[in-house]
Amino acid sequence: GAVVSQHPSRVICKSGTSVKIECRSLDFQATTMFWYRQFPKQSLMLMATSNEGSKATYEQGVEKDKFLINHASLTLSTLTVTSAHPEDSSFYICSAHGTSGGETDTQYFGPGTRLTVL
Amino acid sequence: GEDVEQSLFLSVREGDSSVINCTYTDSSSTYLYWYKQEPGAGLQLLTYIFSNMDMKQDQRLTVLLNKKDKHLSLRIADTQTGESAIYFCAASDSWGKLQFGAGTQVVVTP
Numbered sequence: 001g002a003v004v005s006q007h008p009s010r011v012i013c014k015s016g017t018s019v020k021i022e023c024r025s026l027d028f029q030a031t032t033m034f035w036y037r038q039f040p041k042q043s044l045m046l047m048a049t050s051n052e053g054s055k056a057t058y059e060q061g062v063e064k065d066k067f068l069i070n071h072a073s074l075t076l077s078t079l080t081v082t083s084a085h086p087e088d089s090s091f092y093i094c095s096a097h098g099t100s101g102g103e104t105d106t107q108y109f110g111p112g113t114r115l116t117v118l
Numbered sequence: 119g120e121d122v123e124q125s126l127f128l129s130v131r132e133g134d135s136s137v138i139n140c141t142y143t144d145s146s147s148t149y150l151y152w153y154k155q156e157p158g159a160g161l162q163l164l165t166y167i168f169s170n171m172d173m174k175q176d177q178r179l180t181v182l183l184n185k186k187d188k189h190l191s192l193r194i195a196d197t198q199t200g201e202s203a204i205y206f207c208a209a210s211d212s213w214g215k216l217q218f219g220a221g222t223q224v225v226v227t228p
Contacts (some may be wrong), residue, residue, distance in 0.1 A: 093161065
C-alpha cells in the first residue's frame with residue numbers, strides 16, 4: 001500500500017517558537033493533502049486541505065496565520081505552527097489523497113507528529 | 119454537514135468476532151472507510167466500501183453497508199489480542215474530505 005511519512009515524529013519546543021512538520025507521500029503523487037489534529041482520546045479534527053500549487057483551505061475556527069501550510073510539490077506538504085503555545089500541544093496527522101498500487105483513490109495517513117509545547 | 123457516530127467501546131474475547139457499528143448522516147457520501155489506530159500511531163486503512171455496494175469481504179474483515187439506514191458495520195472474524203486498538207469509521211464527500219466518528223475502543227481479552 002501507499003506510504004506517507006511525517007517528520008519529525010516527536011517535537012518538544014518552548015512557548016513562542018515555531019515548529020515545522022513535513023508530510024511526504026513516498027510512492028505516489030498526492031494533489032491533495034489533509035492536516036488533522038487529534039487530542040487525547042478524541043477523534044481527528046480536520047484543520048485544512050492542502051492543494052499543490054494553491055493556497056490551503058482552512059476549516060472554520062482554524063487560524064490560518066497560526067497554522068501555515070505549504071504544498072510545494074506533489075509529494076510534500078508542510079505545516080508550520082507559528083508562535084506555539086502549550087494549548088497547541090497535540091498529535092498532528094497528515095494524509096495524502098491519491099492512488100497507489102491499483103487501489104482506489106483514497107486517503108493514506110502518516111504516522112503522526114506529537115507536538116509538546118512547554 | 120456530515121455527522122458520523124459510533125459506539126465508544128467494545129470488549130471481545132480472543133477468537134470471537136467483533137462487530138463495530140457506525141452511522142452517518144450524509145446520504146451523498148461516496149466512500150466509507152474503516153481505519154485502525156494503535157496507541158501513539160497514525161491511522162492504518164483497514165478497508166473501505168463504495169456507496170453503491172452493500173457488502174465487501176477482505177479476508178477476516180467484512181463490511182456491511184445499509185445505505186437506506188446510513189449504517190455501516192465492520193466485522194472482524196477470529197479477533198486476536200494484537201487487534202486491540204481504536205477503530206474509526208469515516209465518510210468522504212466527493213472532494214475526498216473525510217468526516218470521522220469518535221472511534222471505538224476495542225479491547226480483546228485472552
